Amino acid sequence: MHTAEQVTLARLPSGRRVETTIHRYGTGDGPTLYVQAAQHGREINGTELLRRLHDRLTAPDAADLSGTLIAVPVADPLTFDRVSYTTPEPIDSAAPNMNRCWPGDAEGSIHERMAARLWAEAGEADAIVDLHTGSPEMLTHTVYLRGDDDSRRLAEAFGTDLLLAEAAGADADDEWDTRDFDGKLRVAATREGIPSITPELGSNKQLGEAAIETGLDGLLGVCRGLGLLDGAPEPWDGTRARNHLGRVRASDSGLFVVGESVELGMAVESGAAFGTVYEPTSYEPLQEPTADRAGIVYSIAREATVTAGQTLVGIAERLPAAEQNG
Ligand SMILES: [Zn+2]
Known part of the structure; x- marks a missing residue:
């Protein structure tokens, strides 16, 4: 079963509404996986791989999911339209980077309101995948909160060769506080007890076939790991390393x-x-x-x-x- 709902995330000064589409798949019986892409709007490979996942899940011969998948292909239309990472100051001087204000605030700044609307979905999930992409100069990897075993297992099910464990709070370096890292969706969600990962696929601004395939395989692995799809994820045999060091x-x-x-x-x-x-x-x-x-x-x-x-x-x-x- 599939539904698509257009929702309003926030309202701009002109009165124009910031809208996006939320897709839902599955029976509702079983765990819920929340996946979003492009909260940094130039990171478009996640958006494309969710379209390909949609084609698979809605194919005539596709088995229904044992649970629910919620997918948001464009989490931040404001940065998507600008092919940017953050919004210009007049739109949100308080939180120009949407991935610093989770779980959001329904009465806060524009990004905080947008995050709060999406958190209404994500905050009810049993697992979260927040799809990002780095530059072509960055090796594909998946980030999880160091010491959180459920998030680590989710990262292994996603299956990139390199997993980066990110220290948090008092264990982290200065950058943690100066860059508001505790407002990342992955961090806010993990702290709420929802296992969460941030895959960083390759080549932002460009649709890279390797990045899209890696992400699609990764989401299928996560669906298997959670029991939404039959089978088990591929056994993971990569390297675990520390994020923000070196x-x-x-x-x-x-x-x-x-x-x-x-x-x-x-x-x-x-x-x-x-x-x-x-x-x-x-x-x-x-x-x-x-x-x-x-x-x-x-x-x-x-x-x-x-x-x-x-x-x-x-x-x-x-x-x-x-x-x-x-
Ligand atoms: Zn990003």
């Missing part, structure tokens, strides 16, 4: 020429060389950035004009062996 930053501004052998997904030891930052007018080498720890390269600044303090290379540090098997 950022190699530019010590000065210039042009970053990445070393030839440096590529996403490679394992590096502490001290590995990543290339050179040059002063572009004098050709003077300013920095030869190196790995500050052993791990897996999961992001590389390929947009080469870099500013002091910017992350040049992200290194995911493997979790201790005890947590690899947990």
Whole structure:
């Protein structure tokens, strides 16, 4: 069974309504999975993979789900229309990034109201998948709250090779507070006891076939893991690492020429060389950035004009062996 409902998320100054479509599949008997895409509007691969999932679930020979799937292909139409990550200041100066204001506030700013409307669905679910995509310079991975076993199992069912465990609150680094990370949908939901994951698929702004297929396989794995579909997810055999650690930053501004052998997904030891930052007018080498720890390269600044303090290379540090098997 499938229904599609158009809902109003908020109202703009002109009176125009911000609307989106909420799809529901299944019988209602069994667990509920809430999936949304494009709360960062330029991250469109999730939107496309939900269309493909829709085609599968509504095919004439499709088995009905043992439970309910709620899917929101465009969670933030405001950023979707702008192909952007955040909204301009006049629309929401309080919360320009929708993924910093969950579970929202029905009487708050525009993004807070939008989040509150979607939370009315998500907050009742038994599991949540918030689909995002990184830049083409980022390795596909799935983030879950470190120490939350149900969310970890959900991430394993989704099945990307790299899982990043994100520390929260007092265990986290300064960035947690300064960037309002506790307002992410995944974090707010996990704290409410709803297992939640954030897959970061590849190539935002572009429809990447590999990203779409990874995400579609991932959602089918999650549906199997929750019992919405028959069968079990593929056994997971990847790497668990820590999120927001191991950022190699530019010590000065210039042009970053990445070393030839440096590529996403490679394992590096502490001290590995990543290339050179040059002063572009004098050709003077300013920095030869190196790995500050052993791990897996999961992001590389390929947009080469870099500013002091910017992350040049992200290194995911493997979790201790005890947590690899947990
Ligand atoms: Zn995002």
